[in-house]
Amino acid sequence: MKKKTILIKNVNIVNEGSIFNGDILIEGEYIKEINDSISAKSADVHVIDAEGKYLLPGAIDDQVHFREPGLTHKANIESESRAAIAGGITSFIEMPNTNPQTTTVEKLEEKFEIASKTSFANYSFMFGGTNDNLEEILKVDPKSVAGLKLFLGSSTGNMLVDDPEILEKIFKSTNMVISVHCEDEATIKKNFQEHLETYGDDIPVKCHPIIRSEEACYLSSSKAIELAKKTGARLHVFHLSTGKETSLFTNKMPLKDKKITAEVCVHHLWFSDKDYDEKGTFIKWNPAVKTEKDRDQLWKALLDDRIDVIATDHAPHTLEEKNNVYTSAPSGGPLVQHALPAMLEMFHRGKISIEKIVEKMCHNPAILFQVEKRGYVKEGYFADLVLVDLNNPWTVKKDNILYKCGWSPFEGTTFKSRITHTFLNGALVYQNAKFSDIKSAKRLTFNR
Template structure:
């Protein structure tokens, strides 16, 4: 038997925070109680004063393997995730080659099985000409189908109307979309190239990929999904206007429901960088915070946060997308879009708690509970007896200073450099395995493939 006993935790779960002990046995949460000190275990951790949270589930990351491993690998980014309290990730198909066949998708699963310290799932990629491959996707073993309705990093734009109609009508599982209207973006890029040439102010990104481009594409996706009855999840909402597209949902018995009790078929995600940064930050960070969809003017982040609190937006993720420092240092038109974020996403969300922007219980809901419910992940996302022990211990009285020598992503830089967060992840358990402890990793046990109850 492999067992760990956590004593004197402040357990945050399902809307409450209470003192509790937790016994982990053979990868599962065996017992939760107010006084388990009499039990024996292979290891005992006194976590007095620390908060115990369910591990974060990040439903949108780009770990770059295969084909782009000079930027990142599944192994390096999974380590960064675990160091930040993220125990589970869902990774995108715009690697090289793109994951557009079931065989290429399974290749990624095998890499993760061999190298990932965190639990994992991978999206099946859609294109204008792989409908038959998409229809072979197993909804119980694959998190979803990714549709780029606007071009981003890579070449996976799906813009053929008849293909979108068929995909939305027939998809065997959740469709996750990147929504930016491609004609709008291209027109604005041409306009600003003519206006500025190569001497472009960095904050131009917020108006090149502007609110209209996002709203037009997201609105089309919602209309199409409503008409076809599609299970749609719109990723990285970046504008306040888009939040009006979504109905209020509430979680009941592992489902996200509408007010009339029917399933909420159209859900949405906010990302930590759209809650933390705004267009005024381009002056300090330049292309380092260039991402698609763009970080926009300050009112948008306030409106996104409010939609998160109102349950119009259902989950929080990162869209972790690392590039090398040299790639990001290129001039605006050449610099790729994307930020490394997964190591500090929990720190970011916890920073909002003492500011009064969100409660600790709601952070847990939006980063763990709601993600598990949204994707119908089996036996994860909650601290419950019998569930997989995906857990993170956080000290809210210690600081995390983000410096180059503390960054675990392969790219070696972070948009949070020189930030001092008022929280520190001390221990991360992945399926019961103590994968991270106070700066050190134990990689003897790898993460597990997610399964889904669909």
Template sequence: MSKILIKNAQMVNEGQIKQTDVLISEGKIEKIAASIPHSGEKLIDATGKYLLPGLIDDQVHFREPGLTQKANIQTESRAAVAGGVTSFMEMPNTKPPTTTIEKLEEKYAIAKETSLANYSFYIGASNDNLDEVLKADPKNVCGIKVFMGSSTGNMLVDNEQTLANLFQKAQMIIASHCEDDPMIAENYEKYKEKYGEDIPMECHPEIRSAEACYSSSSKAVALARKHGARLHILHISTAKELELFDNDIPLKDKKITAEACVHHMWFSDEDYKEKGAFIKWNPAVKTKADGAGVLAGVLNDKIDVIATDHAPHTIEEKSNKYGSAPSGGPLVQHSLQVLFDFYKQGKISLEKIVEKACHNVAILFDVEKRGYIREGYWADLVLVDDNKPQEVTKDSLHYKCGWSPFEGHTFSSSITHTIVSGHLAFENGQFNDSVKGQRLTFDR
């Protein structure tokens, strides 16, 4: 693996922005200094660009195996790398679901051969696989995923004793999708009675309501407190849920944490008329006040990390009526550009973006030697030119599904280089697939 020297970068790292050079050797960061002489290494002139740690996305759905008409690990990891995401943690609601160690290792084998980004996979909880879940090794599996609300794949865990046992015995992070299924089912029947098969898409946040989110999240928090479990609630979508979380405890000491996703802060219920099913997610995009509340939670540290919940479906699937159109959409290629737009709008600092999308994910999951720009750490790095706007067009997309909810928008910044474990995987729009990403390991 060749050496790489990055010169004159504005490095955003550990609460500071400063101009520096970075030398990469043998996949790791060898030296960080104000000036490092060039002596034959691959040279990247980063003048006028920001250098960030590569983003670690703790929630993606890459659809392999079994749902590869929507996406696969190869295509979506490339899209991630093009967006500055160097590591991902992928969800178990594939086909078949990843609810056994055997199925989990099959995914790792696919990623080893095809993933351009670094990777880890959750093992999925069901109503009857607790013994299998507890076999997962905390040192090389990111966590346990439990659906306390059903979504794509219908892996709902609704057995009270199963949940109690899981929260009592789990030795690693429990990442939970929280929506109250009976409440949602009741809401859906009311709207179906009113509209038949033509439920307007803008009813989605009323069907998958704020109340359904809060009901399930509060139940999960109560379970975690009762059993002392390590709980991470995914994709917070309401302002009200913020009252469930603390911001006066250091992250390393928190037992209950929360995640925000970029789409819940970018879109609102006012966008359903234009975007329709292409912004239909579970949990639903809700009001502008909810989106602002989620962003406020990021800023005041009630919400600990930023991710995407990248979850593609085909255009054909998304073109169905409300009851048949699946929830989810592709996001990994543009999440960092979304955050840079927020920065340009004065909504968030670059230091806070790096804290929430890089440092804190590494702290929360105990990721070994990633998430920071430090000597001796793996060289997972991204360069951003915030003076080079980029329009989202179909031709610019790397997703297998071929669409994006951001089509037509011009972002204020561009991702110019992405380095994954010391390999220059993406440079000025071109991929180098000759070296694959690595399996994440965890200091647990």
């Protein structure tokens, strides 16, 4: 189906630190023109009057687990990418700990093949490192994949990279962005054993941040950063959860020049350990949601640019799985549909500006991973765009949750802001809670 020419009029455009009112013309897959006022040249142009609304670049989520292949009872690329589109996330980077794991070039290409047929959003994948797949890592074309993911803690299968010699070899031998999950396994095992001896299997969930402690996070993060400095590797530390770790990062240079970068996830900015009593295992994540003080320090580092990116770590599990006792309930939760509305709620509360949200969720992932022609509202860029009504409240309920797992840690929360339209590669794919039948998702390309 040929894409319509679309003209968005009277909209507040949020881009590169400023908000200005104007019109945007979309032709084919791209933004053709941005101007104060643009006239429709023919009757074929689809005109959208967006007066009072805000136009943002589509968000780029650099850390999701969509569970395909192998774990599709929880989620799949189709279901979760559809939820992402409804949440204003137009591009995602998915993690390698599926079944089988994405630790060979062959398995990587199989995932690209699935996404090419079923994804609602633009897609790329991380290649997974292990203690014994350095040869495969060296075969990966850095222009065709988002980067390399290493689990330095909390891995599934054989993905824990715990051999210091191998780790150093990997850091020395790739130019790709190395994204890491940092929690020290030995510290966690010791803490877990102590709690198991005290409580048995039914450990109170509020002990989670004591088991997966600040010490476990800091020890692992600081070691990874030390190794990156020693080897010159390009390191990105996923999902910071402690205030202490923020001291390891700098805001003394622009993001494009940083060799060591950091990310924070929506749940670590929203929840604290005071929420465990009400939410229980539904906010059990790795790394753990920690104290209010940690949350405050994460906010501070995000706003002063020591933390570069906001992501979701979207990791769904079934209700049945989550309803187990602590030792059996898996960590992780679904977030892609609600991440942008949650951050816009923080705007309403005076915690962050809309311009800063766009910087951390759109511009910076594009800069960090060198994503080609996305993450900005610019002429010549792909028209991945999101229209937001800042004053159109809605409540997260079972019947409007789009995740395959059917639940959300935000259930019962009322958000003031609503995503009304999502454009993907020039096509209007989502409008007022309805999806179009246009499949316009593309594989992300990288300007490396």
